[in-house]
Amino acid sequence: MALQRRENDLIAGLRDWAAAHGRSRYKEAFIPLDDVWDVFRRVPNRNLDEAFEPAVLAGLLNTLEAAGLIRQVQRRTPEKVSLPVKIRLVPQALPPVTPPMPKWHPALTWLAAHWPTATPKQRAADAAIDRWLKSGPDLFRIPLRERALEIFGTFGNAADFPMPEKVFDTLSSGPLFSNQDRLDELLQAFRPPPPLITETFPLDEGDSHYCRVGTGDVLFVVENSTTWWSLVESLPADHRLGYVAWGLGGTFRASIRAIKAKHGITQIKYFGDLDTSGLRIPLRASSTALELGLPPVQPAERLYRVLQSVGRPRPAAPKEASVTAATANELAGWLPAQCQANGAQLLLDGNRLAQEWVTYRYLQQSPDWYDDVR
Known part of the structure; x- marks a missing residue:
């Protein structure tokens, strides 16, 4: 049944009243006549003909x-134009169905009490962590973003977790995720701090950081800060690195101009995500480097081979999910020959x-x- 504007405005006002008074949209809400009058009087152009x-209102x-939007109670006012002493607002929708609860891993049984009130995102994350724990994972402590990728990139749904490594960047509510210490202990994870910067090239503070890690002649650029930390903490004693850079993202092409002769850089290596932007960054930076007379940006061969071996592909962001065969081949052409x-194919598959x-x-x-750092 199509409603006129006045009826639409009145039902919208009645629903706003119910929400403001804590009534559930999934249950009937009784609204006294006095409040119905108040809502009615706020309806624009409610009585253009100046009728009674x-x-x-009747x-x-x-x-x-x-x-079918309201029901009028039988008890009515005694006036000549009788009105119901209250109305019942019909529920707007059926309540959401609570999905079946997992049979929890022993470490998560306490979540049972919170399952009915959890948000869909919290339930999906709880269930993924439960499946991860039941898989008998290696609990060697690793940075939280790496653990998030391991959990949600393997046991989570791609629709729920499009960027699995970043789940804990934003998921911080609910009984499991609001307590960082308890979560980190459960996941056997830690949150590495930004390492001490011992030399910063003259760039804006937010753009990039270069950390001197040795006296070598190689600059190693890593796209994401967590992997930066993991690599720096795992360097062998006899590496050739002079600097490791992190946090560059798309600014790498500009910040590479900060490399000076005094830094003694004879080789630039790069390791980043395998997606269209992760490959465009070093390609464009390499072009800039050659224009400046610097060494080209080369891929960290062993690390990319490992990434293709141990990584699980996930759908790329929509803006990166569609490339032509020519573009895919051009971007992938920067990678080591074996990769x-x-x-x-990864890029073509989106x-x-x-x-x-x-x-x-x-x-x-x-x-x-x-071999990538020697």
């Missing part, structure tokens, strides 16, 4: 009742590999990646 207002209520075919798949645990336990 109780008759106007007509509007009858229309709303015929549309190019798989890299191009997928990505987050570099956090190469974890602190792997870097600590597997020395085969050392």
Whole structure:
């Protein structure tokens, strides 16, 4: 039944009144006649013909009742134009169905009491962590973003967690996620602080940081700060690195101009996400470097091979999910030869590999990646 503007404004006002008074949209709400009058008097152009207002209101209520939006109680006022002493606002929708609760891992049984009131995002995250715990994971302590990728990139739904490594960046409410210490202990994870900067090239503070890690002649650029930390903490004693840079993102092409002769850089290596932006960054930075007479930006060969070996592809962001075969081949052409075919197919499939798949645990336990820094 199509409603006129006055009826629409009246039902909208009645629903606003119910919400303001704590009534659930999933249950009937009784509204006394005095409050119905208050709502009615705020309806624009409610009585253009200057008719008897109780008759106007009675007509509007009858229309709303015929549309199934309200019910008028039987008890009515004694006036000539009788009105119901209260109305019942019909529920707007059925309450959401609570999905079946998992049979919890022993470490999570206490979540049962919170399941009915949890948000859909909290339930999805709780369930993914439950599946991860039941899988018998390696509990070597790793940075939180790496653990998030391991959990939600393997046991989470891509629709719920499009950027699995960043889940805990924003999910901080609910009984499990509001207590950082308890969460970190449960997940055997930690939150690495930004390491001490011993030398900063003359750039804006928010743009980039270069940390001197040795006396070598190699600059190693890492796209994300968590992997930066894991790599720096796992360097072998005999590495050739002079600096490791982090936090550059798309500013790398500009910040590479800060490299001066005094830094003694003869080689620039890069390791980032395997997606379109993660490959465009070093390609464009390499072009700038060559224009400046600097060494080209080269891929960290072993690390990209490891990433393709251990990583689980996830759908890329919509803005990066569609590339032509020519673009995919051009971008993947920067990768090591052994990685190019798989890299191009990854882009064509609309997928990505987050570099956090190469974890602190792997870097600590597997020395085969050392060739990238020697």
